[in-house]
Amino acid sequence: MRVKELFEQRASVRKYKEEKVPKDVLMEVINTARLAPSAVNLQPWKIYIVTEGETKEKLNKAYPKDWFKQAPGVAVICGLENENWIRKDGRNYLMCDVTILADYFVLAATEAGLGTCYVGAFDENIVKDTLNLKNEDPVLLITFGYPDDSVKKKEKKRKPVDEITELM
Numbered sequence: 001m002r003v004k005e006l007f008e009q010r011a012s013v014r015k016y017k018e019e020k021v022p023k024d025v026l027m028e029v030i031n032t033a034r035l036a037p038s039a040v041n042l043q044p045w046k047i048y049i050v051t052e053g054e055t056k057e058k059l060n061k062a063y064p065k066d067w068f069k070q071a072p073g074v075a076v077i078c079g080l081e082n083e084n085w086i087r088k089d090g091r092n093y094l095m096c097d098v099t100i101l102a103d104y105f106v107l108a109a110t111e112a113g114l115g116t117c118y119v120g121a122f123d124e125n126i127v128k129d130t131l132n133l134k135n136e137d138p139v140l141l142i143t144f145g146y147p148d149d150s151v152k153k154k155e156k157k158r159k160p161v162d163e164i165t166e167l168m
Helices: 001-009 023-035 053-060 066-069 092-112 124-132
Strands: 045-050 073-080 115-119 136-145
Touching: 001 045, 001 092, 023 045, 045 053, 045 092, 053 073, 053 124, 073 092, 092 124, 092 136, 124 136
Parallel strands: none
Antiparallel strands: 045 073, 073 136, 115 136
């Protein structure tokens, strides 16, 4: 698949089949995501994959929406505090690095036939308590699973190129 086709195919999915994602498919997604670049190649991140049991039940409370609970899995994308690059002027690149990793995860999942949805509006304390995080900052939750075929894809609305670009 060409990159542009992959970008066009990616969409936020909020309805999934009950089918579990096989471990080999999930590991291929993670293996691809870890190729993401990071500032000074420090790779200041960790991915927690939550698919079932008590941990999933507790994590569901961090974003108590029915569609979130229905997702077969959630990737918790964390930044490792004090392991990231900070530019001389104080600019901290942790959020940037972790977001790139999340994008690679989502695009690799899309290529594998999975649907995903970024979630940023979650209760950080519940996530930290659920996963017993100390020096890890949960930046994004990403639901994943096989998309329910009954959901129609929405047309992507994007600003025109000339509105977001300055050619100099």
